[in-house]
Amino acid sequence: MLKLEKRPQPSRFWTWLTPLLAVLITMVAGGALFAALGKDPVEAIATIFWQPLFGEFAFYYRPQLLIKGAPLVLIAIGLSLGFRAGIWNIGAEGQYIVGALTGAGVGLAFYPAESWAIFPLMVLAGGLGGWAWAMIPAVLKLRFGTNEILVSLMLVYVAEQLLAAMALGLMKNPEGHGFPGSRNLRQYESAHNAELIAGTGMHWGVVAALIAVILAYILLSRHILGYHIRLMGQAPRAARFAGVRPARLVLFCLGASGALAGLAGLFEVAGPAGQVSIDFNVGYGFTAIIVAFLGRLHPVGILLAGLLMALTYIGGEIAQSNLGLPAAAIQLFQGMLLFFLLAVDVLTNYRIRMIRREVA
């Protein structure tokens, strides 16, 4: 019979192989799902994974991968720092919204003045907004011992109400005939997060995501703070003896993830989305949690996982429109990815042994 035997140390080999295995199993199970819906499974899977990269209209979809992937990577990098230290920020979606509001607010306040300084100020405000929103669970945790998971999550709903209030009130476009939604920042040169090179999808948010990946890599592998973060997550008691101050780590991890989520919100509102509207947020803050784990909480892994997630989004949309797959089937397909990753993760920590049953 088969027996699971705990490995003394998590297997490095399987740590990197399980995500690929999870993708493969998802393809098979997803194919079965699509077949059950009466669609050609091979065609559906090919549409999702092949069309965006090498299909007829790849010239349009490839840049879209960057646009869709950048906020996911940016947020997931921030989250991964906390997750490594055992600090669970589940409310990145809220920090993303608040960053977009503060950033867009600065831009709208300057309208219609044109200056090169406006966009940098918006970036600053966006990061600060997300940081400040994340400081609420951080300070409450340190001061009153509240659970940061609950507080950060609940603040998402507060942020959504704030977003609706802004879209309907303070930030409403005065020339919008009473309809909700702010001015379109894409039509305001100084505030527009435009593509740096036309047709590449490369906007400042993509650049920021790449910088975040590099900085996080250096932080975790070269810097004492990164060492403390890892130690805190692996051995909290040992960390204390090593002089780690948990309060500072809580402030740093929540602050950094909040600021990065805020930046992602700002780059989105000033670029691809263009305006503050009631339905501005589409769940990047939550999807980024999947991306962080899919990427093994490692900066390079997160970069790849973010692109993979973006691929399933864009490919999924193509499959919906071309093959008539329902939206729910695509969401199920994405959900399978995390589900199977967690399932095959057992191989990282355990090895499978064939043992003979003793005859009594």
Add this chain to the structure above:
Amino acid sequence: MRITQLLTTAALALGLATAAVAQDKTKVGFIYVGPIGDGGWTYEHDKGRLAVEEHFGDAVETVYQESVPEGADAERAITQMALQGADLIFTTSFGFMEPTLAVAAKFPNVKFEHATGYKTAPNVSTYSARFYEGRAVQGHIAGRMTKSNIIGYIASFPIPEVIRGINAAYIHAKKVNPDVEFKIIWAFTWFDPAKEADAATALIDQGADVILQHTDSTAPQAAAEKAGNVITFGQASDMSEYAPLPRVSSIIDNWAPYYIARTQAVIDGTWESTETWDGIGPGMVGIGEISDAVPADVKEEALALKNAIAQGAYHPFTGPLKKQDGSDWLATGEVADDGTLLGMNFYVEGITGQIPN
């Protein structure tokens, strides 16, 4: 236009050219904000799509994408449909306005139709329905049937369309029942069964025996049925599963004739950018069957009102009317102009409470 944008446009136009050659059928795309099974708004749009398929048969192919978030994702969904060779694309939610215009600028040869918006372009039309005409009929029935003189109204978002509906219903309820009072709850959602049920229950607790809704689920109907002695009206879809009580009538969105006409225009090459705002007359707004729970004389009056509106003999916003603050709006016999109606951001005199900001 900056050079970078020009390049993008050129690249996309090239893609479009190759896409257009590859097909001969007319391809019509639909972008939906909700799932096609929502039983209300998106469901009715999809019924319109199916009507197009049935009407044209093999000459037309339709594609759709459901549950498209408003914002950056919408722009990609619309672009994708255009790239895949759609000739005509209907974007069926207000929040798709900016994305529709952005994509339309890159695909000058594709025709776009945006529902409920106010911005057009040479290849972007807008279309919407004069739901307030239906609201007038509802208000009339509600005013005649209420016993507590309290009418509950579940509003969605404080935008002109919703405010117009409240005003139209109030004016016509007041006309037949001077003692009537409106209690309005803002749900800040188009579709959230739990929130809608809570709102309906709260209104019933405050004494309302008529519930009007500008949200899309049937949850308020169920809440009213449970409470008993409360009447409701179907919204966007007939919701006849709740007839004859609590649902006594409904406003039905009927997009099929418009979708068929616009598709025909594309086939004929006569499509032009237009701003359509049709009501009961052309059939875009339907009044669901008035059930037997409504007394015969009330039903007769309501149908007479409906016919007068349909024939253009009567406009629901006819003076004398004052605004909530007591200032004059329309003089006796004066009819509201479409511009004011489209941007309506005030209550008429007699409605209590503030429009949230």
